[in-house]
Amino acid sequence: MNRLLATLLASVAGATIVAAPAFAQSDAAGYRAAMQKIEKEHDVAKDKCDALTKEDVCEEQADVARAKAELAAAQKYDNTPDRLNAAHRKLAEAEYELAEEKCDAMKGNQKDSCMNTAKSVRTAALAEIDGKRDTRASTTGGSGSTAATAGAAGSAGLVASTDTKDPVKSAAVEKCEEKGNKTACLVENKDKPDTALERAGEKTRNAIAGAVDKTKEAGRNVADKTRELTAGAAATTERAAENAGDKTRATASNAADKTENARSRTASNMSDAAITAKVKAGLAAEKDTSALAVKVETEKGVVMLSGFVDSKAEAERAEKVAKGVDGVTRVKSTLKVK
Numbered sequence: 111m112n113r114l115l116a117t118l119l120a121s122v123a124g125a126t127i128v129a130a131p132a133f134a135q136s137d138a139a140g141y142r143a144a145m146q147k148i149e150k151e152h153d154v155a156k157d158k159c160d161a162l163t164k165e166d167v168c169e170e171q172a173d174v175a176r177a178k179a180e181l182a183a184a185q186k187y188d189n190t191p192d193r194l195n196a197a198h199r200k201l202a203e204a205e206y207e208l209a210e211e212k213c214d215a216m217k218g219n220q221k222d223s224c225m226n227t228a229k230s231v232r233t234a235a236l237a238e239i240d241g242k243r244d245t246r247a248s249t250t251g252g253s254g255s256t257a258a259t260a261g262a263a264g265s266a267g268l269v270a271s272t273d274t275k276d277p278v279k280s281a282a283v284e285k286c287e288e289k290g291n292k293t294a295c296l297v298e299n300k301d302k303p304d305t306a307l308e309r310a311g312e313k314t315r316n317a318i319a320g321a322v323d324k325t326k327e328a329g330r331n332v333a334d335k336t337r338e339l340t341a342g343a344a345a346t347t348e349r350a351a352e353n354a355g356d357k358t359r360a361t362a363s364n365a366a367d368k369t370e371n372a373r374s375r376t377a378s379n380m381s382d383a384a385i386t387a388k389v390k391a392g393l394a395a396e397k398d399t400s401a402l403a404v405k406v407e408t409e410k411g412v413v414m415l416s417g418f419v420d421s422k423a424e425a426e427r428a429e430k431v432a433k434g435v436d437g438v439t440r441v442k443s444t445l446k447v448k
Contacts, residue, residue: 135187135188135189136187136188136189136190137187137188138187138188140186140187141183141184141187141188144179144183144186144187145180145183148176148179148180148183149176151176151179152172152173152175152176155172155175155176156168156169156172159172166211166214166442167208167211167212170204170207170208170211171208173204173207173208174201174204174205174208176204177197177200177201177203177204177205178201180197180200180201181194181197181198181200181201184196184197185197195239195242198239199236199239202232202235202236202239203232205231205232205235206228206229206231206232206235207440209224209227209228209231210225210228210440212224213225213228381411381437382408382409382410382411383408384437385408385411385413385435385437385438386406386407386408386413388435388436388437389406389408389413389431389432389435389438390406392431392432392434392435393406393428393431396427396428396431398423398424398427399419399424399427399428399431400419400420400424403417403418403419404416404417404419404428404445405417406432408438410439411437411438411439411440412438412439412440412441412442413432413435413438413440413441413442414441414442414443414444415428415429415432415441415442415443415444415445416443416444416445417445417446418445418446418447418448419445419446419447419448420447420448421447422447425443425445425447428443428445429441429443429445
């Protein structure tokens with residue numbers, strides 16, 4: 111399953127990348143008109159989200175749809191390398207934020223695993239985009255073609271190559287593509303075998319693991335009985351000493367854990383306060399942003415913006431400033447236009 115997940119992550123990262131066009135084309139008027147239409151459709155989609163229970167997920171889905179439409183507009187009207195690169199990065203970020211929003215509904219280890227997977231996919235996608243851009247910049251020769259090599263490496267070494275020739279893995283990637291958001295699909299299904307072949311592999315591995323565990327347990331039982339028959343009182347004394355040592359180590363470990371938890375909570379509070387201060391400073395530095403009208407709060411790395419601003423553009427600038435501060439994992443905005 112880990113090998114399948116690694117290739118899926120690589121495939122998702124590479125799925126948003128397209129080869130550089132043979133020649134650049136630019137239709138400024140067509141691109142501007144397309145972007146205006148996309149923005150209007152985006153506003154309508156987000157307004158519809160207000161009546162839904164999962165409003166945040168709906169809004170993130172609207173952002174992903176907008177990013178996809180903007181990428182299509184760039185490819186059609188302004189397919190210069192810089193424009194395409196920016197559009198691909200915006201789509202990768204939008205898909206990550208949607209996956210992150212879905213992870214928020216989970217709890218405990220499941221949520222942590224979900225967040226780690228979403229971050230791995232985002233890291234791989236951005237690295238892939240940068241790799242394609244660097245390859246285009248360094249390509250020389252009369253043909254003007256671009257090498258189709260992948261240089262992405264996701265967090266924890268999950269991504270090594272975008273070459274997915276295995277039909278089972280390709281089918282899994284295609285299934286996620288059909289659902290509209292590849293990142294969120296992968297996050298939701300990363301622990302679920304997607305095919306009969308993968309399920310069979312899971313059962314085989316579980317059976318082997320069970321047999322090994324039973325063999326080890328049988329060996330331990332034989333060894334225990336042998337020691338009891340031959341060691342007698344010495345074995346009893348040794349076990350008593352071991353139990354005392356275990357209790358001592360457990361007590362020390364619990365104390366260390368409590369101390370570390372207290373330190374972590376203090377560090378988290380300090381970090382949140384520092385993030386809030388940096389965001390406020392960034393807003394104050396923006397000449398077109400009213401820093402005093404924007405309220406900034408931070409909890410566990412999540413920045414929340416509220417208040418009233420003069421325009422939608424000002425609200426978007428405030429969100430951009432907050433996202434650019436180190437340590438910020440997410441930005442939630444309820445800013446209203448006066």
